[in-house]
Amino acid sequence: MSVDNGPELKYARLVPLEHRKKFAQFFTPCPVAELMASWLLGNENLKTVLDPAFGLGIFSRALLSRKDDIRIKGFEIDKRIFGRAAKEFADRKNVDLQMNDYLYGDWRNQYDGIICNPPYFKFHDYDNKSALREIESRLKCRLNGFTNLYTLFLLKSIHQLKPGGRCAYIVPSEFLNSGYGKLVKTYLLETGTLRHVIVIDFEENIFNDALTTASIILCAKDDETDGVRFTYVRSMEELDAVKKTVMTYPGTNDATAAYSFAELDPEVKWRVYYQPSNGDRFKNLVPFSTFAKVVRGIATGANDYFTFNPSKARKYSIDERYLLPCVCKAVDVRGHFFTDSDFEELKQKEKKIFLLNVQDLNDRHVRKYLRKGEDENIDKKHLTAHRHPWYALENRPPSPIWVSVFNRTGLRFVRNEAKVSNLTAFHCVYPQKQFRTDVPTDLLFAYLLTDTARHIFEDNRREYGNGLQKFEPNDLNKGKIPDLTTLSPSDKVRIMELYRRYAKDGDKNWIKEIDAVFKTIYVS
Numbered sequence: 001m002s003v004d005n006g007p008e009l010k011y012a013r014l015v016p017l018e019h020r021k022k023f024a025q026f027f028t029p030c031p032v033a034e035l036m037a038s039w040l041l042g043n044e045n046l047k048t049v050l051d052p053a054f055g056l057g058i059f060s061r062a063l064l065s066r067k068d069d070i071r072i073k074g075f076e077i078d079k080r081i082f083g084r085a086a087k088e089f090a091d092r093k094n095v096d097l098q099m100n101d102y103l104y105g106d107w108r109n110q111y112d113g114i115i116c117n118p119p120y121f122k123f124h125d126y127d128n129k130s131a132l133r134e135i136e137s138r139l140k141c142r143l144n145g146f147t148n149l150y151t152l153f154l155l156k157s158i159h160q161l162k163p164g165g166r167c168a169y170i171v172p173s174e175f176l177n178s179g180y181g182k183l184v185k186t187y188l189l190e191t192g193t194l195r196h197v198i199v200i201d202f203e204e205n206i207f208n209d210a211l212t213t214a215s216i217i218l219c220a221k222d223d224e225t226d227g228v229r230f231t232y233v234r235s236m237e238e239l240d241a242v243k244k245t246v247m248t249y250p251g252t253n254d255a256t257a258a259y260s261f262a263e264l265d266p267e268v269k270w271r272v273y274y275q276p277s278n279g280d281r282f283k284n285l286v287p288f289s290t291f292a293k294v295v296r297g298i299a300t301g302a303n304d305y306f307t308f309n310p311s312k313a314r315k316y317s318i319d320e321r322y323l324l325p326c327v328c329k330a331v332d333v334r335g336h337f338f339t340d341s342d343f344e345e346l347k348q349k350e351k352k353i354f355l356l357n358v359q360d361l362n363d364r365h366v367r368k369y370l371r372k373g374e375d376e377n378i379d380k381k382h383l384t385a386h387r388h389p390w391y392a393l394e395n396r397p398p399s400p401i402w403v404s405v406f407n408r409t410g411l412r413f414v415r416n417e418a419k420v421s422n423l424t425a426f427h428c429v430y431p432q433k434q435f436r437t438d439v440p441t442d443l444l445f446a447y448l449l450t451d452t453a454r455h456i457f458e459d460n461r462r463e464y465g466n467g468l469q470k471f472e473p474n475d476l477n478k479g480k481i482p483d484l485t486t487l488s489p490s491d492k493v494r495i496m497e498l499y500r501r502y503a504k505d506g507d508k509n510w511i512k513e514i515d516a517v518f519k520t521i522y523v524s
Contacts, residue, residue, distance in 0.1 A: 024119035040113035301383025399428035
């Protein structure tokens with residue numbers, strides 16, 4: 001049986017993307033499948049293999065091309081792809097395909113090898129409550145409510161390994177550096193099964209149609225080593241060298257970093273084990289929360305209903321006293337300053353720049369619009385159903401600084417001179433009151449404009465493929481910043497002079513000079 005991605009490519013041409021996304025069908029490139037298969041084949045006693053998310057059987061094809069007498073069991077829940085896989089393996093009596101949900105069955109069986117590209121669903125895209133209950137009750141562990149489905153597959157598979165068995169998973173890398181990943185990493189360390197984490201370069205999107213990072217997780221239930229190896233792979237070509245390392249287990253023929261279980265801390269982002277920290281170059285760093293608190297923007301739960309442009313306000317006769325000035329989209333903000341004239345320009349362009357802000361029910365037009373929302377079941381959506389009353393806005397006063405949530409070129413901070421509110425396209429940055437004298441908001445913002453700030457914050461980023469980065473509020477709160485209280489009065493004067501020049505003419509050379517001041521003071 002030849003090993004290539006022919007069946008997957010043909011399927012992708014014939015089956016609509018909408019259907020593939022519904023079942024999280026993002027296929028594994030052949031070189032990755034072969035590396036993962038090599039890990040399982042390193043087990044000399046490999047006789048039984050499980051694939052919990054079979055798809056079209058790329059892993060089984062890779063395994064059977066090198067060892068055709070193993071027995072393989074595969075699970076699949078999509079009838080469409082199951083039918084194609086059944087035809088593909090019709091002549092293979094040692095391949096048992098089952099149309100069942102792996103997560104809720106097969107608990108009593110154990111395997112010599114388990115290999116999988118599990119479905120990637122976020123916690124709100126599947127019945128996560130029942131899935132979490134299933135895993136927690138079976139494994140006697142505690143998990144975060146935001147846990148993604150693919151990690152539940154991984155934990156169950158580790159539980160099903162026979163002594164001496166091996167497991168290979170390819171998953172998004174985000175759990176390595178996310179909050180919900182802490183408990184997953186704890187389980188991997190407590191079971192003593194984690195052996196190798198291979199992180200695929202984030203600018204190379206190895207899944208067609210999927211905006212996600214990728215890591216290959218290799219586990220083994222043996223006593224061959226108490227160390228975990230981390231390898232950072234920048235291109236598909238580099239996988240050949242990693243494959244050689246995998247095949248020499250428990251020995252090694254490279255110099256990639258290895259850590260004992262005791263050295264690995266599940267509480268920290270595991271990026272520190274495979275990438276150097278940008279912050280290591282700087283001294284006198286403190287948490288960003290020392291100087292400011294970052295919280296997400298206003299979440300309405302139904303943006304189309306709650307947001308208004310001027311013409312919509314006229315259509316429903318909603319007076320502006322019931323509308324909160326607000327930036328709704330990141331693309332509506334250009335540059336690092338958002339002024340009253342910028343807001344007025346958006347207003348003239350009929351951009352959505354208002355939020356429904358019901359202070360009272362005295363206006364009949366407001367009451368009518370609320371009834372319209374109830375007729376459309378807006379009050380029964382996830383967020384609105386938990387608010388009392390359902391149309392009440394979150395308490396988010398306008399913040400003096402905004403920061404982008406997603407980016408590809410680094411964090412973008414914006415000085416909110418118009419003093420308007422913002423939706424979740426931006427996070428809100430509220431400077432801490434106790435530092436307003438020593439570290440005024442404009443001085444803090446001047447630092448945030450620099451490459452130094454962007455590079456240090458990147459140590460806490462989350463990555464999603466094609467260079468896309470994301471920062472949650474706590475990623476920034478826990479990020480590092482030089483202790484700005486140690487700046488001398490003359491340094492502060494110099495920085496503020498350069499900042500005023502940039503604010504006046506927008507010449508980025510002034511930012512470079514500001515950055516040079518900070519580097520002179522804080523580079524180790």
